[in-house]
Amino acid sequence: MALPPLTHHEILALVEPFSRRGRHVDVAASDRAGRRIAFRPLEHAGDGGAPVLRETLWLECASRRSHRLVRVLHDVASGAEATLRVDGTDLAAMLAQVEAVDPHSHFVRGPGWVIALSHDLEPARGALRRVLTLGEARLDGLTLRLRPSNVAGMPADLELVAAPGLQLDLPEDLLAVLGWAWRRLTRKSDGWRSLVRLARWEPQRSRDAERKLQRAAEHLARTLAEPPAAFHDRLLRARWGVTVRRALPLALAVAALAASPLLLYLELSDDSMWRMVIFNAPPLLMVAFFSLHEMPRFEIPPRPRRPTAASWRAAPDAPH
Template identity: 45%
Template structure:
């Protein structure tokens, strides 16, 4: 690792390709000791209704003597941020790769929601290299803001690991807390998990989203499902709470039955093991051994799974009693979400 601070000569060499592209360095915002250079902000106008502005900031880091990381951060007028990270060498190539990705590609307007998409560029690191498109942008996380809520999604680069969803109250002054059912997104399909209350200081609720494929295909699947999630949120939060139950009654019962499968399986195996002596099965048979040992074997299976099933008794999918999604008055001590 390189620990020596950047010298004046180092800075001149590093910023040369940026200056040629009209991007002067912001020395007061830079950190020479951390070998980090920040460049002056650039403003873009988003091609969307309202022509919102995007503020772009470039940051160049040098984590090793022969390795560089360029991060482009775009901040929307709503506060939603989107990043693009390219890693490798030399800095001039990183700048060209980052500028090749249009800033418009990282933001979407869906109803009342602003969606900011953060990507990493493959090809510069073996961990990020994709088999089909070595320099294609791959979704790493997303920020979504609107209708009084803030939704974030973190996408793991490891195949089989689901994306992490977190939904919190937007915290806008004068806006009351939002009350939502825990199966709000699970009604969209088996890939959407139910919300669980977060135990962190920020509160809110967490869930997971199962993704398919790897690399660029996995990124595309994440974007499609995120868009479906936001469309669903926008439609749901624009209507009364009781409309959600009316529209998704069958799907909510489907989610309820799906959530009972783990506990029903456990109970069934325990009862089967207890009833083995009454079946008249020989103690030397394979069937007797499997039934008698099924409960501990099932526990071993559960704990060995990457995403362990939740053994729970889910609540009945009842009609939502609230008159509106927003509480009548702000209350810091009130729960953010309610189980419907």
């Protein structure tokens, strides 16, 4: 059952802890029917010439007893945005928890790129920890988004999107050359998709995701700043490694089929452990298959070729 719109008296009671902290309601931006209260934006200027961050604070009252406080930080220089969310019942404590997190800690910067990190504050052993919900890296004309799965052990989704009007011809192993945790790029109508494996449990999972996103941003900034042929020459061994990894599922399946006739020539006793393993191999393989977090691909991958194009930009009439 939907709750009625916030009344004037309810708003006054809810914002009292915020008023004590100098936070004032933005009546025009608030949504009484949607039970969302907006506060007037603030600006945070960093030390040493750090970019200005514009903060917007929202209080969402989906129920009468539980609330959600959302802080949205907008980096004026790059346009990147990061959010911080916390759920609870004590509004004064929730505001103190949000204000205790340095706004500039949500942003990581490097030559040619900036990363915005969005988190949820979740309870853990009597305290709160920051759990990454979205990481977004902005480069020259490209946006790379990393979304960790809520299921432990599942890989994170990667989304690479080019700015409107920018057409790029990117190789499938552009990110896979970074190591075993990375998967090939798949071309979609609105960009590219990929996966990356992360640590299984928090807090290592969020830290691992942030490190890998930064590594990907550094890799993309360097790679796209040089000709495609330089990417091939510099990472030729890694590209061949990706080809071998992609061929492994098919190679293992072919090897298993090729070895199966040899079992007829093995003389194993009825109580042999190897005999039990061999005859129970099909169900064991099925259990192993369904326990995987990723579907294996059976393919013959193309070998790495040295690009001949002078730029990563695709021709205007190139198919996408």
